[in-house]
Amino acid sequence: MAVKIGHLAVDKKYKEIYTNIGSLMVELARGICIEIRTHGVACRFITVDADVENDQDVCDFYIKNGFKFNESYQNHKRKNPSLRLDIDGDIEEVKFQQSG
DSSP states (O other): OEEEEOOOOOOHHHHHHSTTHHHHHHHHHHHHHHHHHTTTOOOOEEEEEOOTTTOTTHHHHHHHTTOEEOGGGOOTTOSSOEEEEETTSOHHHHHHHHHO
16 A cells, blocks of 8 residues: 655645755655554555646755655656655665755
């Protein structure tokens, strides 16, 4: 099972005040997915269709947070690339990418 992020955005005024708040929201979603497992709900991935029309750099944000492109969903008909985060992935790798 996967959880889909339908819309993730940070208001410009909060981007200026709170550093990495978007990454914190992704990490909170990951924590929720891990928590629901304790209640018998299977969850392995978080998915998103990156809104590149609003923000051309949004894929970089998701990749920085450990997401990878869903290659099987990439084709010329899709306007928004599909990405996924394996919540069992190496969190230390994600933290390293964020600090780099």
